[in-house]
């Protein structure tokens with residue numbers, strides 16, 4: 033049994049130096065009362081990235097996917113969902129709306145949809161950049177050349193979660209994909225000068241605290257600029273539909289520890305966290321998060337982008353990631369809304 037005093041010392045050390053080993057991480061992840069970790073993460077968040085919460089306007093432009101990730105409702109073999117693709121004009125309309133309400137970053141996300149040619153995506157990116165808006169892509173694994181072309185067209189950031197750093201679990205959940213290629217993608221993105229976001233799904237069947245600690249070590253090692261960490265939410269018509277799903281408290285511990293090891297990065301309070309827990313955004317913002325991603329897509333399509341259930345209620349204005357709701361929520365927490373593009377302001381330790 034580790035004494036309370038030792039825990040205190042460990043957290044103090046982490047708060048001051050942002051370094052920790054795997055065993056110590058497991059100890060902290062297993063803590064029954066994590067309030068000390070949360071408070072330390074909140075202090076570090078305030079010190080390094082301030083009270084601003086950056087809004088990233090999310091556009092889910094296609095729900096076609098050729099992959100078969102076990103947890104995801106968009107997986108190719110799921111024939112029960114209606115598929116859609118947005119036209120480039122529709123995407124740009126959403127971007128213009130985002131710009132008109134002051135958003136400075138747009139996130140273009142989709143399944144792995146080979147229908148969109150790189151040149152089409154490049155043209156869309158070029159149009160968006162004319163509006164002086166940062167572009168984040170979240171469109172999965174591509175070749176080095178494709179990533180380079182998208183960068184050249186103006187893409188600034190890329191989100192590609194590693195999902196789990198445990199190779200065996202990764203392979204089990206991603207038939208036909210390879211862990212090595214996932215890492216190759218992240219390395220390419222870094223090399224090409226993108227701000228790189230990765231992250232994990234928390235609560236996957238078979239995932240242990242050791243594996244989550246290993247995820248945190250990986251984030252530190254690759255010096256991720258952004259980290260998206262959310263609970264796995266079981267989705268009907270997928271191989272994991274009867275599994276239990278992630279626990280909010282462990283997600284919050286992962287967020288807080290991420291902030292403590294990488295103090296100056298951008299960390300969203302994720303939509304999945306808010307879907308799993310009504311107070312999820314608020315809890316996330318108090319545990320180190322400084323970003324939220326409102327959905328600025330088209331209502332008709334939002335309903336069809338079913339990575340997991342609960343994302344879009346019958347009335348989309350009641351969705352957790354509705355822009356107006358999010359703005360109110362941020363202000364209610366005495367936080368401010370970021371006005372610039374919200375790049376990582378790297379502070380070297």
Ligand code: SAH
Pocket residue numbers: 103104105141142143144170171172191192193195232233262263264265266267304339340
């Ligand atoms: N196809 C792209 C982007 C869309 S999926 C990609 O995979 O990178 C975006 C994220 O949704 C994934 O990284 C995954 O972590 C998350 N996701 C998928 N299914 C989920 C589920 N059932 N519960 C919670 N998050 C899920």
Ligand code: SF4
Pocket residue numbers: 097098099100101104105106107108142143144172
């Ligand atoms: Fe496709 Fe992404 Fe879902 Fe995997 S997580 S099935 S790549 S949309």
